[in-house]
Amino acid sequence: MSEILPDRRYAKSHEWVLDAGDGTVTVGISDYAQESLGDITFVEVPGVGDTFAAGEVFGVVESVKAASDLYAPVGGEVIAVNEELDAAPETVNQSPYADGWIMKLRVADAAQLEALLDGTAYAAETA
Secondary structure: OOOOOOEEOOOOOEEEEOOOOOEEEEEEOOOOOOHHOOOOOEEEEEOOOOOEEOOOEEEEEOOOOEEEEEEEEOOEEEEEEHHHHHHHOHHHOOOOOOOOOOEEEEEOOOOHHHOOHHHHHHHHHHH
């Protein structure tokens, strides 16, 4: 069974958000998503300074099985990306909630965080 962390919020498209409490969030893909994709071979990350609306495609994850678009769970401006994923995309498989984070955003509208699923609701979505 996939790990779901209670301190995150989740999008139905399987991205997670960790609220830093200072108007910024860290974004990655869930354990369920990385398990479904299989061995990840490439992660396309956005550029620092890029802005996205909630639900907009911000990157791509490619695996031995498929390529999947990544969707911004909340709108905002990219303030950091995980450059380690260029050389080691498999980090997303090994550590989806820690070392495998994809980007950090300055959130445009904090109310969007409340629209995301909590761990219990996400668990029901993936059951």
